[in-house]
Amino acid sequence: MQLVKAGLCAFGMSGKVFHAPFLKEHPGFFISAIVERSKEESKEKYPEATIYRSVEDMLQDTDVELVIINTPVQTHYEYAKKALEAGKNIIVEKPFTVNVEEAEELVTLAEEKGLFLSVYQNRRFDRDFQQVQKVLKEGKLGNIKEAEIRFDRFRTTPSGKQHKENPDQIGSGSLHDLGAHLVDQVIQYFGYPEKLFADVFSMKGSEYANDYFEILLFYKNDLRVRLKSSVFTKEDHYAYKIHGDRGSLLQERTDNQEAELVAGAIPVYGKEWMQPLKEADGILNYLNENSETERIFTSSEAGNYMDYYQQIYEHIVFGYPLPSPGKEVIQNMMIIDASITSTEEGKIIVL
Known part of the structure; x- marks a missing residue:
């Protein structure tokens, strides 16, 4: 089975509850990196993941191919743009962005880079x-x-x-x-x-x-x-x-x-x-x-919620439809x- 290496931009409730458990239990994913600015809470359950102190540092990790933007909504645009510019496919927590303009710019950038952008509408x-x-x-x-x-x-x-x-x-x-x-x-x-x-x-x-x-x-x-x-x-x-x-x-x-x-x-x-x-x-x-x-x-x-990550995996490996693509969620x-x-x-x- 093809292994997709993923990185989490934060390890708060969203990371601990909605993302890390599913990435760990799905055999097609490997949690390669987690951003924790000062703590190391992720070590207990995810010791295989490299801990980075900033999103920018994690984005330099060439092993990471899928980045989950699960930081506060006010930072979604900034981190999603940086991740796309670093050549990473991304999942953005809901709400997508703070306004339509930011959402449209990110969708356009993803298309230009040939990358996918999915919004986590769990x-x-x-x-x-x-x-x-x-x-x-x-x-x-x-x-x-x-x-x-x-x-x-x-x-x-x-x-x-x-x-x-x-x-x-x-x-x-x-x-x-x-x-x-x-x-x-x-x-x-x-x-x-x-x-x-x-x-x-x-x-x-x-x-x-x-x-x-x-x-x-x-x-x-x-x-x-x-x-x-x-x-x-x-x-x-x-x-x-x-x-x-x-x-x-x-x-x-x-x-x-x-x-x-x-x-x-x-x-x-x-x-x-x-x-x-x-x-x-x-x-x-x-x-x-x-x-x-x-x-x-x-x-x-x-x-x-595992079905969401199964659909993400099937999109990456088999080219099946992407769940909640950014272009669709612009309407939201x-x-x-x-x-x-x-x-x-x-x-x-x-x-």
Whole structure:
């Protein structure tokens, strides 16, 4: 099996939880380098990796062919550009960049260099996202008329992470953080909208970056989709509400991969590593072929973030399609940028 040597630009939560475990367990990858500016925490689990004190030093390592840009979003553009100029293929953590202009420049540079740029949109591999996608493809709901996708939390006190909560730093706040997931999901389901209206602000106060957003998306076929997130949500909502002219789907957000990984779970290559659900996590209510109502409690099948890295490997070795290529994710950034403009100007933005 061809071995792909990878380097991580940081070893914080993202590196420890979402990237290193999968790279280590996938037989096609080898973690060749990890950037830790002062510590050496990675040595315990990844002793084979060379520790570098800066991204710039790691990029000089000729063995590293794939670089994961998993630093704060405000640095994505800088490090991604340096990695591409050093001849490295790259994976950029979401959100891709802080604005459309940076995203477009990086995609153009990657194309000029003949390198690939993928954005780590891991929520495409969540069980709940995939369940909704499955039901939509089955067509049981008919023509979709209205949808709502939420990503809520109950985090009423500051985290202390300046790159996420400082309102003076572009790219901070929930819109770029959780919004990067919701925007990506709605485009995967329904395509690119025609226009939008957004309300983005901070419930904790103006001294903090936005922690609430509501985005109303308008589609040419009269479909309306609402994306919403709040950090003042103690009781869970259905994360997905999809309504068509033949029925409705209510789907909970039940993917537990992040929690399991944080708790120390080791992902398994080649098979599911998450346990099946013990209870149903959705309701499908629709008219069947005989126009009779069927109301079913549904259970989503396990998601697997390993599938993302498997697709990356298959792209490198076999030339298969690249997962979430940068050129595609530019559309996400367009919606995020337009949501900020809509909030500032208080009007509908044509996309």
